[in-house]
Amino acid sequence: MLIRVIGAGALGMLTAAYLCRTAAKVEIITRTEQQARLLREQGLQLTAAAENASMEPRSGTAGETVEFPEVLTFEQTLADGLGGRARPGSPDFILLTVKQTAITDKLAHGIVAQLGADSRLICFQNGVGHLDVLRKVIPARQILLAVTTEGAMVKSPRHVAHTGRGMTWVGSAAAEPDFAGRSDHSLTKKFVNVLSDAGFSTSLSNNIISKVWNKLLINAIINPLTAVLQIHNGQLPQLPDALILMRSLYYEAVTLADKLGIELAPDLWQQVLLVCERTAGNRSSMLQDVLLHRPTEVDAITGGLLREAEQAGIAMPTHAAMYHLLRSIEQQWMNIT
Numbered sequence: 001m002l003i004r005v006i007g008a009g010a011l012g013m014l015t016a017a018y019l020c021r022t023a024a025k026v027e028i029i030t031r032t033e034q035q036a037r038l039l040r041e042q043g044l045q046l047t048a049a050a051e052n053a054s055m056e057p058r059s060g061t062a063g064e065t066v067e068f069p070e071v072l073t074f075e076q077t078l079a080d081g082l083g084g085r086a087r088p089g090s091p092d093f094i095l096l097t098v099k100q101t102a103i104t105d106k107l108a109h110g111i112v113a114q115l116g117a118d119s120r121l122i123c124f125q126n127g128v129g130h131l132d133v134l135r136k137v138i139p140a141r142q143i144l145l146a147v148t149t150e151g152a153m154v155k156s157p158r159h160v161a162h163t164g165r166g167m168t169w170v171g172s173a174a175a176e177p178d179f180a181g182r183s184d185h186s187l188t189k190k191f192v193n194v195l196s197d198a199g200f201s202t203s204l205s206n207n208i209i210s211k212v213w214n215k216l217l218i219n220a221i222i223n224p225l226t227a228v229l230q231i232h233n234g235q236l237p238q239l240p241d242a243l244i245l246m247r248s249l250y251y252e253a254v255t256l257a258d259k260l261g262i263e264l265a266p267d268l269w270q271q272v273l274l275v276c277e278r279t280a281g282n283r284s285s286m287l288q289d290v291l292l293h294r295p296t297e298v299d300a301i302t303g304g305l306l307r308e309a310e311q312a313g314i315a316m317p318t319h320a321a322m323y324h325l326l327r328s329i330e331q332q333w334m335n336i337t
């Protein structure tokens, strides 16, 4: 089995490192030649989750180095004509672990060139919106969605820390059956088994959209507020006025999900508070992006909700305010006046 991981950031390095423990052949695809060379020459270093985590690597020790047989840049995968529908040996599974901000039409076309007829693309992104770009060129039946609560952090371009254990759900993004007129979950199950073999707690979900939205709501409440206020996740519910904003964001999003017929966990508000508690000392990914002047995923998270709300004819004033605040922050370093 050939597994290709596109995006050697936090989640990409984490999944690639664990997948190397299985019988699958793993290829990792970077954006830059500099990172590819570093990984080829020095290997990928994984610092395992904290000792109290239940998901420890099945072999090796914390800080172990994984050697990759194949590390390529995204450009090389295209230039070398790797994979491709006409060629045998195209990947069984392509894991897409780039950020939402990197998902462009160009990237989508590049992925299509690597997909075989039976390949599956597994998207790990938080937020929504990437599907609109990918589905323009990739058949929906070949796209799987993965929602994960694993935590990973880049320590260096060749070193990833597994910062927290979690759960991963995988499901098909296709609303309609495949060419044969049936819903074929066999490849989804195969992927669930591979992730489980690698050591991740993984489940097949028959309602992955519900899982996507549960995570979307958690991110849409915690990320923009922590990014604007520049506080750790644990501080958020401690500030009485921030708690009022959290509730407004929650109720607006729940109203939208209800209107769209999307099932949410009945204890979702409790889950939001629990995430703040469990990740109390963490900076949300959006705050990290803001501090490093990198584009945030606000357009795919809050923006994704707002686009759905507009189509459904629902007003979401608190989310709209968060969206414009984050965009204003980004525009300051993009020199847009």
Ligand SMILES: NC(=O)C1=CN([C@@H]2O[C@H](COP(=O)(O)OP(=O)(O)OC[C@H]3O[C@@H](n4cnc5c(N)ncnc54)[C@H](OP(=O)(O)O)[C@@H]3O)[C@@H](O)[C@H]2O)C=CC1
Pocket: 006, 007, 008, 009, 010, 011, 012, 029, 030, 031, 032, 035, 074, 097, 098, 099, 100, 102, 107, 124, 125, 126, 127, 148, 149, 150, 151, 152, 153, 154, 285, 297
């Ligand atoms: N980190 C986590 O714990 C979790 C993350 N997620 C989600 O997973 C996604 C990825 O997050 P994360 O891993 O943290 O992000 P990172 O920024 O750490 O990693 C993204 C990687 O994608 C690379 N990349 C960008 N464009 C390309 C390209 N064209 N070809 C190959 N590689 C490319 C980037 O390279 P470069 O740096 O060179 O630009 C970077 O290494 C996000 O949507 C996030 O919300 C979900 C759950 C947990």
Ligand SMILES: CC(C)(CO)C(=O)C(=O)O
Pocket: 126, 218, 219, 222, 223, 233, 275, 279, 282, 283, 284, 285, 286
């Ligand atoms: C759950 C949360 C908010 C944890 O920080 C996260 O996923 C993120 O930072 O993107």
